[in-house]
Amino acid sequence: MIYEVFRQERKGQPFQHAGSVEAADDHFADVYAREQYGRRGESSGLWIVPRSAVTEIHDFVDELNRNYHRVDGYPLKEKLKEARERAGTAAPRDR
Amino acid sequence: MTQPTASSPSREQEFLEYVQSGGQVEATDELPDDYRAKLIKFIEMHGNSELMGVLPEREWILRAPTLQRKLALTAKVQDEVGHSQLIYRVVEDLGKPREQCLDDLISGKSKFHNVFHYPTKTWGDVGVIAWLVDAAAIISQKALLKCSYAPYARIMKKICWEESFHILHGRDVILTLINGTDDQRELVQDAVNRWWGPLMQFHGNPIAKEEDPMYIWRIKSQGNEEARQQFLDGYVPQIWELGLTVPDPKLRKSDDGAWEYSEPDWDELKSVVTGHGPKSQDRLDLRRAARENSAWVRQVVLPQAA
Amino acid sequence: MNEQVRQLLEIADDELILGWRDSEWTGIAPLLEEDVAFSSIAQNEIGHARALYELAARELGTTADELAFDRSPEEYLCAPIVELRLMDWERTIARHYLYEEADAVRLERLKQSDDPEIAGLAAKIDREEAYHRIHAQMWFDRLQAEPRFTAALEELRPQAAALLDSSQRNGHTPELTTLWEEMTVVRRSQPAGTKW
Numbered sequence: 001m002i003y004e005v006f007r008q009e010r011k012g013q014p015f016q017h018a019g020s021v022e023a024a025d026d027h028f029a030d031v032y033a034r035e036q037y038g039r040r041g042e043s044s045g046l047w048i049v050p051r052s053a054v055t056e057i058h059d060f061v062d063e064l065n066r067n068y069h070r071v072d073g074y075p076l077k078e079k080l081k082e083a084r085e086r087a088g089t090a091a092p093r094d095r
Numbered sequence: 096m097t098q099p100t101a102s103s104p105s106r107e108q109e110f111l112e113y114v115q116s117g118g119q120v121e122a123t124d125e126l127p128d129d130y131r132a133k134l135i136k137f138i139e140m141h142g143n144s145e146l147m148g149v150l151p152e153r154e155w156i157l158r159a160p161t162l163q164r165k166l167a168l169t170a171k172v173q174d175e176v177g178h179s180q181l182i183y184r185v186v187e188d189l190g191k192p193r194e195q196c197l198d199d200l201i202s203g204k205s206k207f208h209n210v211f212h213y214p215t216k217t218w219g220d221v222g223v224i225a226w227l228v229d230a231a232a233i234i235s236q237k238a239l240l241k242c243s244y245a246p247y248a249r250i251m252k253k254i255c256w257e258e259s260f261h262i263l264h265g266r267d268v269i270l271t272l273i274n275g276t277d278d279q280r281e282l283v284q285d286a287v288n289r290w291w292g293p294l295m296q297f298h299g300n301p302i303a304k305e306e307d308p309m310y311i312w313r314i315k316s317q318g319n320e321e322a323r324q325q326f327l328d329g330y331v332p333q334i335w336e337l338g339l340t341v342p343d344p345k346l347r348k349s350d351d352g353a354w355e356y357s358e359p360d361w362d363e364l365k366s367v368v369t370g371h372g373p374k375s376q377d378r379l380d381l382r383r384a385a386r387e388n389s390a391w392v393r394q395v396v397l398p399q400a401a
Numbered sequence: 402m403n404e405q406v407r408q409l410l411e412i413a414d415d416e417l418i419l420g421w422r423d424s425e426w427t428g429i430a431p432l433l434e435e436d437v438a439f440s441s442i443a444q445n446e447i448g449h450a451r452a453l454y455e456l457a458a459r460e461l462g463t464t465a466d467e468l469a470f471d472r473s474p475e476e477y478l479c480a481p482i483v484e485l486r487l488m489d490w491e492r493t494i495a496r497h498y499l500y501e502e503a504d505a506v507r508l509e510r511l512k513q514s515d516d517p518e519i520a521g522l523a524a525k526i527d528r529e530e531a532y533h534r535i536h537a538q539m540w541f542d543r544l545q546a547e548p549r550f551t552a553a554l555e556e557l558r559p560q561a562a563a564l565l566d567s568s569q570r571n572g573h574t575p576e577l578t579t580l581w582e583e584m585t586v587v588r589r590s591q592p593a594g595t596k597w
Contacts, residue, residue: 002184018253019181019184019249019250019253020184020188021180021184021434022184022193022397022432022434023434024396024397024543027535027539027542028396028434028539031438031532031535031536031539032434032435032437032438034532035177035434035437035438035441036177036180036181036434036437039437039441040257056123058123146428146433149427149428150428153427153428153429155587156424156427157421157424157425157583157584158583158584158586158587159587160470160585160587160588160597161466161470161588161597162447162450162451162454162465162466162469164597165424165447166444166447166448166451169424169427169440169443169444169447170440170444172427172428172440173427173436173437173440173441173444175428176427176428176433176436176437176440177433177437179433180433180434180436180437183433193433218587218597268597271596271597272597274596275591275595275596275597276591276592276595278590278591279591279595381429382429385429388488388489388490389430389431389490391547391549392431392432392490393431393432395543395544395547396431396432396543397432
């Protein structure tokens with residue numbers, strides 16, 4: 001069975017996918033993940049998950065471009081330039 | 096795992112442009128058949144090399160002359176086994192199971208790097224391998240950090256980090272010998288003399304990178320000659336500063352910064368990597384015997400293994 | 402040599418020679434993942450040997466390396482079971498299981514030592530050995546239905562007794578001499594005191 005290993009470098013940091021080990025069961029996976037991703041004391045934590053428990057998603061639908069959810073949906077540069085000009089506070093490079 | 100493919104000429108062109116502009120792909124992306132095939136072959140050879148690279152060194156674990164050296168060398172070899180595990184997992188996720196890789200390695204169908212086909216004769220070899228052979232390997236490995244195939248690039252990051260200790264261990268062994276008895280100094284010079292030829296062949300013949308499929312597909316980010324020059328630039332000064340000589344009278348750095356050297360023996364390289372090196376068959380036999388001996392263990396522990 | 406030092410050397414020699422034997426699997430273990438794990442166990446054993454030798458060395462006015470390498474085979478105090486070359490997995494794991502069982506008892510005793518340094522070191526070693534015991538149990542559970550494994554346990558069990566009973570340590574196998582020759586071949590190639 002393949003087990004995916006997620007490791008945390010230091011306390012407070014996110015767990016990130018580090019690799020995978022092949023193991024007979026959870027006990028072997030524990031030992032082997034510990035070795036491959038922790039024998040140097042390089043991880044403060046590990047999560048070990050059978051690959052079969054992981055669901056993958058790679059396709060996301062956004063047919064109508066819902067940019068109001070995102071930063072790029074708010075182009076402020078031009079409006080800010082106009083507002084500054086009106087207030088007489090435009091920076092030299094804006095003019 | 097299903098294997099998507101992107102093999103129409105236009106899809107392949109799209110893919111090529113994508114990777115050549117720095118794009119990376121994952122195991123679940125559509126990969127052109129040729130890319131996938133070359134990738135598997137390249138990565139598999141790397142895995143084979145890490146695994147076979149253990150054999151020249153492991154006998155010296157048993158002979159290490161201090162407890163510290165024994166621990167360091169065991170840890171180094173352990174790392175190499177660990178690297179082969181990481182690498183074969185990547186190959187397996189590309190569609191070729193580990194057991195098949197090991198079958199092909201043992202039967203001679205797939206290859207491993209030239210340097211692991213040679214004998215290690217003395218403790219001097221232990222130092223030179225960790226100092227110079229590993230250095231040559233690390234240069235190649237750094238060129239894989241930006242591999243277009245992301246799972247491989249990611250394990251290369253871990254591998255390169257772990258290899259940094261190996262070079263220091265090598266340097267420590269060498270410096271201790273150089274500062275020691277005349278016999279110990281001689282061990283180092285003798286080892287350098289014997290390993291120089293294989294080292295110069297290691298990065299492969301100087302095919303232009305534009306003609307190297309590994310570079311075209313951005314699996315590697317560096318051509319063979321570039322790697323060799325980097326090795327010479329980094330390590331010849333280190334060799335010379337210890338009062339050691341390199342067994343190549345033509346070796347010199349030209350005014351334009353490029354190193355000149357005697358033409359490596361490309362016939363020897365070809366002969367060795369096709370299984371005719373001094374220790375090729377012995378080592379494959381050892382692998383075969385170990386594998387056969389422990390087949391029952393895999394049967395008990397991994398239900399799907401042969 | 403006083404009794405305390407002798408006891409330390411017994412355990413140190415056991416750990417060194419067993420660690421040496423276990424390190425013979427590096428690169429050729431049945432599974433790649435297991436190869437890495439078992440190599441760590443071998444390294445821990447050598448590390449434990451080193452720490453124990455260092456304690457003994459201070460009493461004896463020598464160094465850990467000199468104790469580990471520069472005695473003659475007859476002078477080692479290890480139990481014969483650790484000297485055996487067992488290059489099949491069933492007997493390697495059987496020995497591992499029996500050794501860890503005995504070592505747990507031995508370490509418990511040592512943790513009660515009057516000498517705080519010895520007690521402290523025993524506690525440290527025991528914390529590392531906890532992982533060895535988990536590993537040995539894991540394999541025991543997996544292999545206990547295999548006839549070749551149960552046969553290996555039965556074959557080796559009598560020899561495990563010497564691990565806890567010094568009176569049963571009555572000399573060495575010829576395998577120790579062969580091991581010692583290989584272990585010291587590089588070291589003996591230069592005069593005593595040479596740095597490596």
